[in-house]
Amino acid sequence: MTSRVGVIGGGQLARMMIPPAVALGVELRVLAEAENSSAALAATAVGDYRDAETVLAFAADVDVVTFDHEHVPQAVLAALVAAGIPVHPGPAALAVAQDKTLMRERLRAIGAPVPDFARIADAAELGAFLAAHGSVAVVKTPRGGYDGKGVRVVRDASDVDDWFASAGEDGLLVEEFVPFRRELAQLVARRPSGQLAAWPLVETVQRDGVCAEVFAPAPRAGRLVAEAGALAERIATELDVTGVLAVELFETDDGRLLVNELAMRPHNTGHWTIDGAVTSQFEQHLRAVLDLPLGDPSPLAPVSVMVNVLGGPEGELMPDRYPAAMADHPEAKLHSYGKESRPGRKVGHVTVVGDELDDVVARARAAAGFFQG
Numbered sequence: 135m136t137s138r139v140g141v142i143g144g145g146q147l148a149r150m151m152i153p154p155a156v157a158l159g160v161e162l163r164v165l166a167e168a169e170n171s172s173a174a175l176a177a178t179a180v181g182d183y184r185d186a187e188t189v190l191a192f193a194a195d196v197d198v199v200t201f202d203h204e205h206v207p208q209a210v211l212a213a214l215v216a217a218g219i220p221v222h223p224g225p226a227a228l229a230v231a232q233d234k235t236l237m238r239e240r241l242r243a244i245g246a247p248v249p250d251f252a253r254i255a256d257a258a259e260l261g262a263f264l265a266a267h268g269s270v271a272v273v274k275t276p277r278g279g280y281d282g283k284g285v286r287v288v289r290d291a292s293d294v295d296d297w298f299a300s301a302g303e304d305g306l307l308v309e310e311f312v313p314f315r316r317e318l319a320q321l322v323a324r325r326p327s328g329q330l331a332a333w334p335l336v337e338t339v340q341r342d343g344v345c346a347e348v349f350a351p352a353p354r355a356g357r358l359v360a361e362a363g364a365l366a367e368r369i370a371t372e373l374d375v376t377g378v379l380a381v382e383l384f385e386t387d388d389g390r391l392l393v394n395e396l397a398m399r400p401h402n403t404g405h406w407t408i409d410g411a412v413t414s415q416f417e418q419h420l421r422a423v424l425d426l427p428l429g430d431p432s433p434l435a436p437v438s439v440m441v442n443v444l445g446g447p448e449g450e451l452m453p454d455r456y457p458a459a460m461a462d463h464p465e466a467k468l469h470s471y472g473k474e475s476r477p478g479r480k481v482g483h484v485t486v487v488g489d490e491l492d493d494v495v496a497r498a499r500a501a502a503g504f505f506q507g
Contacts (some may be wrong), residue, residue: 136159136160136161137159137194137197137198138163138179138196138197139151139160139163139196139197139301139423139424140192140193140198140200141163141176141190141199141200141201141202142163142165142192142203142206142239143164143166143167143183143306144165144166144167144168144173144180144201144387145172145202145482146172146173146471146473147174147400148162148172148173148176148473149173149175149176149472150405150469151173151176151270151400151401151420152176154414154415155339155420157235158421160420160424163196164176164202164474165175165177165179165180165181165188165192166179166180167182167183172471173202174196174472178192179192183205183206184206184210184256185210186209187232188310188479189213190214190219193214193217193219193246196371198222198359199214199219199220199222200221200377200399201223201228201398201403203311204228204231205232205278206228208225208229208232208295214272214299220327222375222377222422223374223375223377223399224374224377224396224425226373226374227374227375227398228341228398230373230398231308231398231433233251233276233277234249234307234395235276235307236276237395238307241369241393245353246365246368247390247391247392247393248393249272249309249310249312249373249392251307252274252307252308252408253305253306253307254273254305255298255301255305255447259308260306261291263308264289265290265466267310267311269289270288270311270445271288271308272285272308272310272341273285273286273287273293273294273308273309274286274308274309275297275301275307276305276307277304279413281468283343285343286330287311288494295304297489300303302458304373308422309486310473312384312386313387314386315384315385315387316337317339317382317384317394318352318355318382318383318384319335319336319348319380319381319382319383319401320332320333320336320363320365320366320381321333321336321366321379321403321404322338322365322370322376322379323377323415323428323431324422325419325422325425325426326376327425328371329407330370330371330414330428331418331428331429331431332349332358332363332366332410333407333415333431334352334366334431334433335348335355335359335362335363336349336352336403336404337349337353337354338382338403341444344440344442344443345402345403346438346443346477347440347442347495347498348403349400349439349495350407350408350438350439351433351437353491358385359459361391362391365381365391365426366379366381369396371392374502375507376423377398377399377415377419377420377422378398378399378415379396380395380396380399381396382397382403399419400416400419403416405431405440405485406439406440407431408469408485409467409468409485410434410435410440410487411431411432411438412432412434413429413433414432431459432489433486434487435489436489437487437488437489437494439485439487439498440480440483441484441485441498442502443480443481443483443502443505444479444481444506445477445479445481445506451469452481452505453470453481455504455505456470459484459501462504467483467484467485467499468482468484468488469484470482482505483502484501486501
């Protein structure tokens, strides 16, 4: 009997689940936000993921529900569980991904290394935190922020007065400003029966708060490889995560690892696995949420580099420039998200694999350059 996986959210992550679903013989159904969503090829319904009735109708005949994003309200998740529909990852795990302050609290409770932080309700509390942390800190909105949105470096207690005005009872999250050498990411998959599989630790390059490039494996990582892998597996187990978990990390100036963010779904830092690993993060996510044996996460080449295509000329679609890019870089793998371009928007990515980092980076950047401006 064919397994049916329902994905809530019609973005590029749902879109990239389509090829492995076909290969695995899985029927993929998508609840998209709009008719022209990135995952329109698999969209079987269009509706509001915040409406319990809409979501329950969508999920009525699927075997498991999973997600393209973490924004589905807890009340809707509870309604799915009450209806007997398996949800992976489950509501308790997703609650941690939905609220950055709760994330910090849960990570601290399980002994995971995190920046010093506090929940703050007003400028006076922010001022006290600044005074205790060198007069500079990072303030985040607990919910809804991504790709650099909802994050502000502050040096004065009045710098987020506009956020306090609309923060509500959750307040804001303030964290110490962390001097770091670079950003890393560790992806791991976990199935409900407890099996785990981790990909190599990767280095990420951020521009304006958005992931721009990923180098797999992370160069010069040494002992951090084992530390990051063990940390991600512990977080996945302690938080009872099912599916793919991305743990975004700081490597501090003194060589420590600190957890920056968590994502409980396939993640931008794992897109390289489509072309660079035995089992991609998208195939692995489907295996995991269906509680099937996990695939081999080993890399296929010594080096893989993924470069995001961040927009381009207004209204122009990425495939319009495929022929020229293909002619110059036949070794590059080009991935379009089916989105209309606008500056800064993620509309696709390019992956190149090879033997030597500098060479692979140069070729990936050159191929991606065909789609920039």
